[in-house]
Amino acid sequence: MANNALLDRSFAACSHPIRRSILERLAQGEMTVGQATRDFGVSKPAISKHLKVLEEAGAIVRVIDGRTHRLQLQERSLDDAYSWLTQQRELWERKLDTVERYLREQREIKPPPKEPK
Template sequence: MTDAPDELSLVFQALADPTRRAIISRLRSGPTTVGELAEPFAMSRPAISQHLKVLERAGLIERTADAQWRRCTLRTEPLDEASAWVDRHRNEWNQRFDLLDQRLRQLKTAPTASTPRTERTDR
């Protein structure tokens, strides 16, 4: 067995950080230079570069060089795969919650041992 994380784990790990999610959101409008991506963040260029490496490793962005410009482009395929995984599991979770809700309703309406019984008076 390998210690390398699977692709889905890399995507979720990348999306776990709010800075990386903000970078992904900024890339929705199209390819952007690293400098433009770094502008709104109060962090160093090396720190931004580390975030971009995580996103690139997860397959969420692609970096290209055009002369002195470094551009980042969003890749949506890994997001589609993560979304499909969540959708599959959401259906299963919803079914389980529905069954739990149904069982709780049954328990709520069923007589219990603590319910007082009426005494027999057929003497």
């Protein structure tokens, strides 16, 4: 139950469709704030807030270039969220394997009765 605020923010960042769209778009290459505003059909302040959420989650960075801001995916963007999900899946699959092995061993020790009839 470690206090991991960055992980909170990473998952929260991914929980909004506009923010996921921004990340998908940035995986293809950088874009400016203005382009994002035009593409996603919300006002400039709305995009500005989404970008702040993404930055504070360590998902994107911006390069200020004159009056335009070029947005890019951050190195190791969302690695922490990915790692948490991966580890969680591993634990869960290991658990399932254990259960399955247990059931298999039970069958070997005490095999089910022969086909009736």
